[in-house]
Amino acid sequence: MATFYNQATLSYNGNVTVSNITTGEILDTVSATKTAITEKYSQGSDLSFTISILNMGNTDLSGLTVTDNLGNYSFGDPGDDVVPLTYNEGSAKLFVNGVRQTDPTVAFVQSLTFTGISVPAGGSAMIMYEASVNQFAPFGPDASITNTAEITGAGGTVLADASATITPEDKAELTITKSLSPVTVSGDGELTYTFVIQNSGTAAVVATDSVIFTDVFEPALALSSVTYNDSPWILNVNYTYDESTGLFTVPEGQITVSAAEFVQDQDCGTWNCQPGTSTIVITGTIIK
Numbered sequence: 001m002a003t004f005y006n007q008a009t010l011s012y013n014g015n016v017t018v019s020n021i022t023t024g025e026i027l028d029t030v031s032a033t034k035t036a037i038t039e040k041y042s043q044g045s046d047l048s049f050t051i052s053i054l055n056m057g058n059t060d061l062s063g064l065t066v067t068d069n070l071g072n073y074s075f076g077d078p079g080d081d082v083v084p085l086t087y088n089e090g091s092a093k094l095f096v097n098g099v100r101q102t103d104p105t106v107a108f109v110q111s112l113t114f115t116g117i118s119v120p121a122g123g124s125a126m127i128m129y130e131a132s133v134n135q136f137a138p139f140g141p142d143a144s145i146t147n148t149a150e151i152t153g154a155g156g157t158v159l160a161d162a163s164a165t166i167t168p169e170d171k172a173e174l175t176i177t178k179s180l181s182p183v184t185v186s187g188d189g190e191l192t193y194t195f196v197i198q199n200s201g202t203a204a205v206v207a208t209d210s211v212i213f214t215d216v217f218e219p220a221l222a223l224s225s226v227t228y229n230d231s232p233w234i235l236n237v238n239y240t241y242d243e244s245t246g247l248f249t250v251p252e253g254q255i256t257v258s259a260a261e262f263v264q265d266q267d268c269g270t271w272n273c274q275p276g277t278s279t280i281v282i283t284g285t286i287i288k
Helices: none
Strands: 002-006 009-012 013-017 024-027 030-036 046-055 061-068 083-086 093-098 103-110 111-121 123-133 145-152 158-166 172-179 190-197 211-217 221-228 240-242 247-250 259-264 271-274 274-286
Touching: 024 190, 030 145, 046 093, 046 111, 046 145, 046 158, 093 111, 111 123
Parallel strands: 030 158
Antiparallel strands: 002 024, 009 013, 030 046, 046 123, 061 111, 061 145, 083 123, 093 123, 103 111, 145 158, 172 190, 190 274, 211 247, 221 274, 240 247, 259 271
C-alpha cells in the first residue's frame, strides 16, 4: 500500500496561491502473509508453514514464483550464510480459493522455490509445506529463526513478501544412562551403579519440577554409599530404599539439572549442544 500527496498552485496577476494538500492511498494488488503453525522449535523437530497470497486486483495472476529463504542468516565473516531449516521433500500442497490443486513445482537448494503459481482475480492461493530443524538452527538466549517468503511476477517484479518468526521451545529434554562396575563380581561382592542424567533442553530442571527416579536392584544390595553430584545423600531424606525388594526411589524435589549450553562453531556454523549433567552413584554389597 502506497500513500500519495497532491497540491495545486494558482498564479494570477503576479500572485501565487496554493491549494490544500490531498492525500490518497493506492492499495497493493497482491498481498501475502506467512504463518508458522507451531511457533516453537526444538532440535530435529518438524514444522509446518503456510504462505497465503491474496489477489485484490481485477486481473488473474499467473506464472508467479514464491521464494522462501528457510530462515537463511549470516554468521562469522561476512558472506558466510547458513540455512537452519530443511525442506521435507514431497510435503508441499497448493490450494486456490480453498480448493486443493496439483502440488506445486518445488526446487530446494539454499532456498525453497515454488513456481507456476496462479491466483485468480479477487481470489487467493495458499502453499503449505513442512521443514525440519537442522544443525544450523540457533539455540540459547534470544535465539530465533525468521523465515521470509517473496512473491515475484512473471517479469521478476517483487509483488509482496511476508515473514514468520519462531523461537526455541523453553523446556527440559532429559536422558539417562546407567552403567555398572564391575560387570563381573563374586556372590557377595560390591557393585557400583552410576546414573548420568543429561538435559539437552533450553530450560533447567529445578526442585519444583516433578522428577522422580526409581530402580529395582536385582540382586538386591546392602547400600554403603549414595552420592549425588559427589555429595552424600541421606536415606529417607533424599531417597528411600527397600533391601527386601531392591526398590530404590528418589522423590520429587531432589534431582535438578542445569540447562544445556549451545555454542555455534564459527568455522562451519553448526550449533553444538553441551548438555547439563547430574550424576547419581550408588554402591552396595550383594545380599545373598
